Amino acid sequence: MKKGIVGLLVTLMLMSVPLMVVAEDVELRIAWWGSQNRHERTIKVIEMFEEQYPNIKVVYEPSGWGDHWTKLATQIAGGNPPDLIQHYRGGLAEWVDKEQLLPLDQFVEDGTIDTTNISDGAIEGGRFGDKLYGINLGTNSQCFILDADAFKKAEIHLPPQTWTWKDFEELVMQLHGKLGIFGMGYSLVDDSQLTLNAYLIGHGENIYDATGTKLSYSDERLLDYLNMVMRLQKSGAMPAMAEEVERRGQGVESTEIVPGKAAMVYMWSNQVVAVQSAAGEDRNLVLTHVPRPEGGQASNYIKPSMLFTISSASKHPKEAAQFIDFFTNSVEANKILLGERGVPISSVVRKELAPLLGKAQREMFEFLQRVDGDNSPIPPPNAVNHTDIINNVYFPQFIDPVLYGQISPEDGVKMFREMAEEILSE
Numbered sequence: 001m002k003k004g005i006v007g008l009l010v011t012l013m014l015m016s017v018p019l020m021v022v023a024e025d026v027e028l029r030i031a032w033w034g035s036q037n038r039h040e041r042t043i044k045v046i047e048m049f050e051e052q053y054p055n056i057k058v059v060y061e062p063s064g065w066g067d068h069w070t071k072l073a074t075q076i077a078g079g080n081p082p083d084l085i086q087h088y089r090g091g092l093a094e095w096v097d098k099e100q101l102l103p104l105d106q107f108v109e110d111g112t113i114d115t116t117n118i119s120d121g122a123i124e125g126g127r128f129g130d131k132l133y134g135i136n137l138g139t140n141s142q143c144f145i146l147d148a149d150a151f152k153k154a155e156i157h158l159p160p161q162t163w164t165w166k167d168f169e170e171l172v173m174q175l176h177g178k179l180g181i182f183g184m185g186y187s188l189v190d191d192s193q194l195t196l197n198a199y200l201i202g203h204g205e206n207i208y209d210a211t212g213t214k215l216s217y218s219d220e221r222l223l224d225y226l227n228m229v230m231r232l233q234k235s236g237a238m239p240a241m242a243e244e245v246e247r248r249g250q251g252v253e254s255t256e257i258v259p260g261k262a263a264m265v266y267m268w269s270n271q272v273v274a275v276q277s278a279a280g281e282d283r284n285l286v287l288t289h290v291p292r293p294e295g296g297q298a299s300n301y302i303k304p305s306m307l308f309t310i311s312s313a314s315k316h317p318k319e320a321a322q323f324i325d326f327f328t329n330s331v332e333a334n335k336i337l338l339g340e341r342g343v344p345i346s347s348v349v350r351k352e353l354a355p356l357l358g359k360a361q362r363e364m365f366e367f368l369q370r371v372d373g374d375n376s377p378i379p380p381p382n383a384v385n386h387t388d389i390i391n392n393v394y395f396p397q398f399i400d401p402v403l404y405g406q407i408s409p410e411d412g413v414k415m416f417r418e419m420a421e422e423i424l425s426e
Contacts, residue, residue, distance in 0.1 A: 065251075092307075184264050241400070302371060
């Protein structure tokens with residue numbers, strides 16, 4: 001009888017003790033592109049995340065820009081993409097069209113990704129159509145990085161933020177003539193048409209229209225741009241085409257401004273952090289607006305520097321969303337990142353980081369404030385066929401043959417339009 005009572009009491013006691021739920025072990029894979037500086041900072045944040053979520057193991061796959069997309073294409077073809085993918089706004093259309101990305105709205109609605117301290121504008125850059133596919137990793141804008149010491153040595157004043165493309169060309173020639181270095185480094189013919197698009201935006205044009213099915217610029221603008229590039233390359237004030245091709249796809253640490261071989265380079269504002277790190281803290285680097293046409297509008301616009309997206313094939317989307325939230329809202333994590341991907345979108349994080357900013361971060365934050373009051377609307381996302389156009393037409397059939405002198409700029413501009421429009425119509 002006693003045994004029966006004791007057994008009953010033990011059973012009741014066990015029933016009153018809440019069961020401990022042991023979190024399932026999860027492995028997440030994350031892929032991003034960037035400089036060595038970005039790799040090191042991101043890996044430290046991953047380690048912090050794993051300490052907070054000991055059941056989650058994060059396998060990271062950092063690359064340079066070109067290798068990032070090559071590896072992803074192979075992984076997707078094999079049915080094994082990473083859970084988390086660093087993306088850029090211009091590439092969302094193609095991935096969404098192929099249903100390779102998971103909408104994130106559910107994770108914002110249930111609070112997994114906390115947007116309480118984030119403005120609607122900072123979130124909108126990750127939308128395509130009526131769904132959210134990416135979380136902004138930092139506010140960003142195009143810029144020219146100027147070597148203030150080189151300008152001082154040449155006894156040339158730094159340009160105002162309202163400088164024009166005519167001013168730019170004259171400055172490049174003057175700096176080259178006085179210092180014997182490149183006035184302008186890589187690149188005015190970059191991997192994604194970004195500098196060209198900035199040139200077009202100043203004229204109120206874009207490469208693609210809002211539907212992503214048509215080109216939206218005048219051939220005259222493209223021809224003017226090409227002729228400017230060719231004049232600067234021919235003069236020796238800017239790297240020759242062979243050097244441009246060699247630099248294509250390399251990290252920002254290899255840019256000519258780092259060893260002092262160029263007085264100016266075109267980049268995204270967040271990249272000044274890696275450039276400053278590579279060049280040395282003693283270097284004085286200044287950010288300014290991209291030149292604009294005489295009488296034209298600003299060539300700059302504000303955008304997400306890049307985005308974290310979740311693969312539609314991910315088996316652990318909830319945990320992937322937790323990582324995005326940590327990366328976005330953890331003050332301690334952002335003390336490690338220090339705005340390397342752009343100005344943080346959380347107002348709380350920005351406030352906490354202000355006293356900790358180094359020279360490059362402070363320059364970036366102040367530059368974005370100036371751009372905030374002097375910019376043009378963000379262009380539409382790239383066309384779904386953009387990658388095809390870049391890889392199979394823009395460089396091999398157009399830019400390279402023109403700048404190597406194999407075809408005339410006029411023939412190149414005409415041929416590019418014909419070939420690009422054929423792809424867009426498919």
